[in-house]
Amino acid sequence: MVKAPLIVFLYSVRVTVNSARLSQTLVSCGIFQYTLATDAFQLGYTEDGHCKGEVELSLPPPQRLVWDIPSEVQAQVCSSLAVAQTLADDVDCHVFPFNDFGKGRIKKCRISPDAFIQISLQLAYYRDRGGFCLTYEASMTRLFREGRTETVRSCSNESCAFIKALEGGEREEECGHLFRRASEKHQNLYRLAMTGAGIxxxxxxxxxxxxxxxxxxxxxxxxxxxxxxxxxxxxxxxxxQGAGPCxxxxxxxxxxxxxxxxxxxxxx
Structure with a gap:
């Protein structure tokens, strides 16, 4: 199934692009960059903030499209909307900025930022639920023609060992050693997935x-x-989430x- 990219225009005059595929994101960002560059460096603006150029009055005005939707389709649309609304109402989302450090410091420690985040998610889940669960992380398979995604199982034996040691109060040196092993294991699993060796x-x-x-x-x-x-x-x-062991x-x-x-x- 092809998932179209979602373009969101915010009240703060910002634009965001949400895509399910990396290729879609690259294309969408390329179009935006071309549009912004053309708008700023070729077309330009007047001193009062309006676009340069003459207004083309011969263009037809926009017309509203009126769809003829059969009653059967309308009933199905209403039913699907009710299901989607129920799922949306059941989701709580809270976004907060984290400014203590970023991927630069993680890379200086010779740790993969992706592995760092995935292990952190496992630790957060363990502290919240008191256990582990099978976890899905998508990996790109763009090395292959028409490649899409492969699964990376980020909940590994190594990540579980690190989390148990950390929560069990083991020495800092031992936790650091286990964390590095878990991150290296995650990187290896990601490489296997990217090269077609996933399962x-x-x-x-x-x-x-x-x-x-x-x-x-x-x-x-x-x-x-x-x-x-x-x-x-x-x-x-x-x-x-929460279904099954590590x-x-x-x-x-x-x-x-x-x-x-x-x-x-x-x-x-």
Whole structure:
């Protein structure tokens, strides 16, 4: 499904662009930059603040479009609006500025800003809920033709170990060591996702093919969208917050239920 970028004009004469894809954001920002540059450096303004040039009076005035919507469609629109309004009313959003430090200081510590934020989110969730949950982070796959996204499972064994040590009052040196391990693990998972070595999209493809061929797979069925057991192991969709234990997709030094289900248990 193609998601169109959302352009928001604020009362403060500011404009924001919200896009689901990085490519859409780049295109939208490029158009805005071209428009602003043309407006400021080529067209210009008069001393009283009006645009330079003559007013073109031959242009037709705008006309309001009146849509003929059947009663069935109108009923469906009203029903969808009620559902959307209920979801919107159930969301609380509070935005506050954080000026203590930024990504510059994080980079000076040789830590990925993305890993820092993701581990911080895990810590905040643990302090709020007292546990861990499967977490979805989107990674770009623009290295491939028509590449879109892959899933990064930011709730890893390493991040859980760091958070438990921090909340358990371990020594600062030990917490720092575990934090660096967790950030390096997150970076590695992100690299794997970017280079096509993630698992979520592959598993989803196997799930779709199994449905097309009529092949029953208990493992894929357990992780399928809508399955009640999905959050317990691996889910083929963006996971719900608070649903399920800590899990990791691929790792060399931990139990790997995905690999065992697809290829069998290791012998060494």
């Amino acid at each position: 979520d999209r592959h598993l989803f493809c196997l799930y779709v093919v199994s449905k097309y061929l009529g092949v029953e797979s208990p493992f894929l069925k357990e992780g399928s969208p809508g399955s009640e057991d999905a959050p317990g192991r691996v889910s083929l969709q963006a996971d719900r 899990s990791i997709g691929v790792a060399d030094d931990v139990h790997d239920p995905v690999g065992e289900a697809l290829f069998g248990k290791r012998t060494a």
